[in-house]
Amino acid sequence: MIKSYRLSRMISDIVIYVILGGLGLIWVSPLVWLLFHSFRKEGGVSVPYVFPKEYTLDNYKALFTNTDVFDYPRWFLNTFVVAVFACIISTLSVLMVSYAFSRLRFKSRKMFINIGMVLGMFPGFMTMIALYYLLKAMNLTQTLPALVICYSAGAGLGFAISKGFFDTIPRALDEAATIDGATRNQIFWKIILPISKPILVYTVLTSFIGPWCDFILVKIIMGDNRDNYTVALGLQRMTDKEYKQTYFKQFLAGSVIVAIPITVLFLKMQNYYVEGVTAGGVKG
Amino acid sequence: MNKTKRFCAIALAAMMAVTAFAGCGSDGGSSTASNGGGSNGGSGDSAATPTAPVGDTVADPLYGEGENGTINLKVWGPDAAQEILKKQCVAFSEKMKDYGDVQIEVVPQGEADSATQVLTDAETAADVFGFACDNINKLVKAGALLEVTGAEKDLVESSNSAESVAAATVDGKIYAYPETGDNSYILVYDKSVVSDEQAKTLEGTLEACKAANKKFAMDAGNGYYSCMFMFTGGLKIDGYADDGETQKFTDYDEATLVNTMMAFSKLLAVDYKDTLLNGETTKVVDGFKSGTVGAGIDGSWNFASAKEALGDNAGFAILPTIDVNGTATPIVNMFGYKLIGVNSQTAYPNTSIELAKYLAGEECQQERAEKLNWGPSNTTVAESDIVKNDQALTAILEQSKNSVLQVSVADTFWTPVGTFGNMIVDADKPLTEDAAKDLIKSTISNVKDE
């Protein structure tokens, strides 16, 4: 009896290993393809075989030396700067809004929460023109601060997960601090924030990644000012009709370089991310 | 233009700024003010300081715009032409130095995108910009282009091919300066696979590819290419209806059109369905490089890479004929021109006009034909040796005589016609006569947005 139980468990484990291995392969192989072909020497966009025939570093070198048309290093830096500032403002907004909604009680609070819930659900494309002319009225178009504003202004609407997280912190903590004479301001900075590391990391991560992925808004805002493009727009342009033939391999190399820092960051912070999203996103 | 604007905005903002919002307000106001100032300023200046009357030996082509300091212009051109464009702009400034200090900033901006950019925000757009001629209607309707009149009009009409002038004309008025005459696609083939003789017919080309176990690549799902199926059958676009936006079509003979569609479908979706490689045009040159493609339909912007990939075996020819019920019918395509336009909101209209005229002139076209292999719209350059000795340029200029002008094409044209192409080459469901008739009806209806 016990033997057969062990046997069946072993079989089921082996089956699981096989399935996981197979699925893992499926999940990783496109990225492996990306990595290999970013070193490909021959051919243009597609080649009729799986692995490159010749390998070279030229695609990477060209990214950093051949900057007349695609100024990759500059765009990388732009994106980094925008991402850092947008991330700071977003994180502050999100934490402030969710703290207010979670731990403070005031008039029309429920109304604010409901409005906040739905505002983020409009498809954004129609509002881009309006956004452009608003920024133009402030003399900000074609500048990096405009991007920072665009990526962080609406961040406060993404309060749901961190509000959920704050909700799980016992209110007794606040009450005890109030009795000791702490103001709400002090409670926020000295008590709540220090124990909110998972949600802090989660918010920082998600808002930092945002600017690396958008290529639609940035195109409208920057217009012909290529100096202020971001990496995402630059990479997307490399796949445009007129450039694709020449730049596709550089596109692959550029993608790898973008993916590396985010991957490292993500893998390091993974546990916080999981903790934050589990506690905040889906509570019983 | 940019810098002055910014300066005006800052100065005005500083004067009026009481608050953050009032600051925004003054800025918005200032940009309109400076526009008005720009275009009115031109006439104001010339009225105050009368320039030498036309006909005098030293007529000022800038009409006094150079007398109030530096003239700052912005020019848009594609990446490939940056170097030459910069050189030509320096030459222009040199020519104008007696009349004013013209500083020109050359900014890369592809011709396909420039119209969109101008329409999004004409104020920050370039003063002089290149664009593809299918956008001219949009630009004119939005009031974004300065009309070409007087001496400039005569010059444009006399020195360029009639087709290219037609491409720059809207409602009988010319709005831009023709820059090139090669914005289209033809048959590109590997001479070691397809002989020049075989390349004359579509059947021959496909057979040669099939025999060599290679593909024939084209983008049949893209309206720009697939329109050849309908044009060849006699259904052509014919400008706009009276509202100026709804696409009009020529009268067509339904039987001929259906027969042509069936002929294409039989070749591409039945007989040679395994030879056809339907997808982006990058597949043509990619296929040449990897040796999987024998021939394809590709645009002039890829000719250089095709030559690079095939070397001496690179063949270029006008689109082949197709056999429709026993008649070899030449395939009709869509042919575009690149034009240079002057932004109607420019602060220096006269200088901009001079610059556009210069960049589109014979001298510059000759230089571009030599250095970039761009086909000219200028009739003199078209006769020059550089064009005559180039198989690709000769072929594409030849094709322009049997094509539909890519002008007054509605924005709603491309998607439905792309669908039209997809249905014709769909190997899962070869076209039947009834389906062809339905397809014609729904395509026309969708293009017209009925």
Next chain:
Amino acid sequence: MTFIEYQALTPSQKASYKIKEFFSLLPGRFKSFFAAIGKFFKNLGLKFVGGCKGYGSRFTKGDFATKLSYIVMGFGNFTRGQVGKGIAFLAAEILYISYLAGFGLKWFDKFDTLGTELTHQVIDEVTGRPKSVMGDNSMLILLYGTLTILLTLVFIAVYIANTKAAYEAEQSVKAGKKNLTLKEELQEFLDGKYHVTMLSLPVLLISVFTILPLVFMILIAFTNYDKQHTPPGQLFTWVGLDTFRDVFKVTEGASKGYTFWELTKWTVVWAIFATFSNYIIGMIIALMINKKSIKFKSLWRTLFVITIAVPQFVSLLLMNQILQDDGVVNVIRGYMGLAPISFFNSTALVARVTVIIINMWVGVPYTILQTTGILMNIPEDLYESARIDGATPVVQFFQITLPYMIFVTTPYLIQSFVGNINNFNVIYLLTGGGPNKNPNLYQAGETDLLVTWLFKLTMNSNDYNTAAAVGILVFIVCATLSLITFNMSKSSRNEEEFS
């Protein structure tokens, strides 16, 4: 069932009872949701009326300083020791008036017609060359007019608050109380009114950069801003509900109405499949990884999670490349002697299945991350009793794990459902909406979702008004769904227990 009966149940029976209760209460919650919306608007109206009511009576009852505050804002507070507050009110008034005079009024003025002067060109008499004369720009009038209206609303609120503050300051002086000084009031913002401090910056940002553009977009749906009326060369104007009529009108053959219904159907199908395929597959993988006897847990997890870290547009463009007719997948199929598949350009069905599968590749890692924690928390005794009953792992999954998870993560599910309705990237970057094989669709292909369609409408065919109308309709659906789930989720209902 009474409480005692409930207590007597085994844990698994308790759980299934709760789950049943949850689903049986759903319809009722829908009803109460709409009641809540009605109440919301009623309260809003009452509040507005209330604010106005006191306005007149305060004026008659107040003394001179209070009365003067009705014209010179902040005067009442200023004379009663609240210098800071008074100056703040006065500053608001000056700001608003200078905004109106310097900018707002001239745009608002044309708001009713959205402009009448066309931009045109004239020939300059001196040079003989053309120049343009700028007319009105309907779009800017609409945008800045909306800005002016919103600012006016805000100003009215501040103005009413000003009269109230003046009156209250007067009353408290009369009652012999000392009004709060500026410092005290500011300190209040760090404690009692801390929510104001916390919310004002985000609310300001959101109002200007989200709400204002949003109102602008909603208004566009009621104009004829389309390809025939594009500023600055042409004007557009108000047309009422015509655009919505177009969207709902289904005619024979190709039309916007037909396209709207077709795409709506596919959008719903897509959202259901995309959501649940990700959810179930992700959960099964998470269960496998977390099975006690499985080793190298973090390695397995990393394998899947690494795809999240690659920017989505890169991985999607990559997928598009890999699945081309001559892409690497078909190359491998060729090695295996199989005929190539045209993933994006054969039939609608193939393309749709392909996007759903690729969407799993994109989305499953998120599910793995998000469900791991909760899966660990499923009470072990649920499984034990099932095992005693002889249930196989598959049966356990469908009878215990899945219902439990759906019950616990409904808000998350709805969120991802709404997210999939608006899933622009996957469709746009993968298929671009293709294959374009249904000639009756207007400016759309067969994998286009409503959201990618409205992108095409704005970018390709400049049907801004239709796009805005479709956007509003999509929004209404998404907003309703998420409001209901948010308000019925346990977290929302129970949150007051904390306070």
